[in-house]
Amino acid sequence: MSPYYQTKRGQVVLGDSLAYMAGLKARSIDLIVTSPPFGLVRKKDYGNVESHEYVEWFKSFGNEFKRLLKASGSLVIDIGGAWIPGQPTRSLYHFELAIMLCREMGFYLAQEFFWWNPSKLPSPAEWVTVRRIRVKDAVNIVWWLSITPWPKASNRRVLAPYSAAMKGLLKNGYRAKLRPSGHDISKNFSNDNGAAIPPNLIAIPNTESNSYYLRYCERHGLKPHPARFPASLPEFFVRMLTDDGDTVLDPFAGSCVVGEVCERLHRRWTCVEMREDYLKGALGRFERAPEPKQEQMFDASGESSAYKLHHPAALWNGHEDPLEKDGGKERKLNARRRS
Numbered sequence: 001m002s003p004y005y006q007t008k009r010g011q012v013v014l015g016d017s018l019a020y021m022a023g024l025k026a027r028s029i030d031l032i033v034t035s036p037p038f039g040l041v042r043k044k045d046y047g048n049v050e051s052h053e054y055v056e057w058f059k060s061f062g063n064e065f066k067r068l069l070k071a072s073g074s075l076v077i078d079i080g081g082a083w084i085p086g087q088p089t090r091s092l093y094h095f096e097l098a099i100m101l102c103r104e105m106g107f108y109l110a111q112e113f114f115w116w117n118p119s120k121l122p123s124p125a126e127w128v129t130v131r132r133i134r135v136k137d138a139v140n141i142v143w144w145l146s147i148t149p150w151p152k153a154s155n156r157r158v159l160a161p162y163s164a165a166m167k168g169l170l171k172n173g174y175r176a177k178l179r180p181s182g183h184d185i186s187k188n189f190s191n192d193n194g195a196a197i198p199p200n201l202i203a204i205p206n207t208e209s210n211s212y213y214l215r216y217c218e219r220h221g222l223k224p225h226p227a228r229f230p231a232s233l234p235e236f237f238v239r240m241l242t243d244d245g246d247t248v249l250d251p252f253a254g255s256c257v258v259g260e261v262c263e264r265l266h267r268r269w270t271c272v273e274m275r276e277d278y279l280k281g282a283l284g285r286f287e288r289a290p291e292p293k294q295e296q297m298f299d300a301s302g303e304s305s306a307y308k309l310h311h312p313a314a315l316w317n318g319h320e321d322p323l324e325k326d327g328g329k330e331r332k333l334n335a336r337r338r339s
């Protein structure tokens with residue numbers, strides 16, 4: 001397949017990524033980072049989602065990924081969960097996908113990550129805001145899989161600022177002692193390493209509203225891709241898992257966010273997308289020198305943005321409304337009016 005668009009480091013390909021990958025040399029890719037379509041779950045007559053159909057569909061992609069990745073390589077899949085239509089329960093498809101890739105195809109689960117979108121609106125509304133029987137679904141799972149148990153990686157590439165508590169501790173000192181949990185907190189804990197090792201919970205709001213990409217789409221009368229991930233998500237993994245000059249592939253490229261990130265970080269890259277209307281907009285990402293970042297990294301006060309989760313007990317006051325005995329099955333119209 002000839003490139004639809006090319007830069008010095010990368011290319012955009014229009015077509016089916018399965019056909020494209022079949023023409024590539026084995027062991028030629030350092031990282032596959034992607035967000036596959038999530039919408040393939042279908043309702044069966046008996047109300048259960050056919051997650052095995054999704055897993056079956058994914059197998060031919062998984063086989064190619066396994067063939068193409070170098071032994072030091074990684075496969076990173078951002079995958080949204082799904083609700084079973086018409087009932088307040090979740091599909092298991094994303095878990096079954098990870099189990100299939102590891103058990104049947106021999107990938108290793110290097111680590112699971114959770115991408116928390118703090119700006120996510122409460123959904124699905126029926127279960128969350130009307131019947132109040134589930135909480136807001138605001139986290140995507142990101143599977144980090146590898147070919148061997150030892151993919152190349154360094155958390156030094158993705159360090160985070162120290163928390164205020166840790167800064168205080170570094171300033172005021174820390175008495176080495178055994179924690180109640182049995183952890184022996186040694187003096188090394190109070191060494192100032194300049195930054196903190198981040199957790200596997202990644203907080204990035206998906207609120208792009210004034211990016212160059214969106215302005216480009218508007219200027220050209222193009223519809224922006226409806227399911228984009230924020231650039232900082234693939235960037236985290238490109239930084240942590242690849243070196244300058246390594247090769248990165250996104251086989252479900254959408255608006256080619258991964259290509260834009262790789263341009264910025266000097267990785268070689270290929271983005272494959274089967275819909276030309278998405279690629280027309282994606283080209284806006286490459287028509288000028290890469291910007292340092294498109295997303296909001298600093299708030300109005302100039303502080304680097306950090307997102308707080310309240311302690312779950314912050315508002316617990318001993319008052320408890322009785323629970324609905326039917327688990328919310330009967331839709332009560334006044335349910336919405338109660339706090």
Ligand SMILES: C[S@@+](CC[C@H](N)C(=O)[O-])C[C@H]1O[C@@H](n2cnc3c(N)ncnc32)[C@H](O)[C@@H]1O
Pocket residue numbers: 015016017018034035036037038225227228229230251252253254255256257272273274275278
């Ligand atoms: C969730 S979207 C990816 C969005 C992308 N991460 C972004 O931020 O713009 C998945 C994309 O995969 C594309 N796709 C699905 N099957 C494909 C295939 N076999 N080959 C290439 N693209 C495919 C869809 O058209 C869709 O644009």
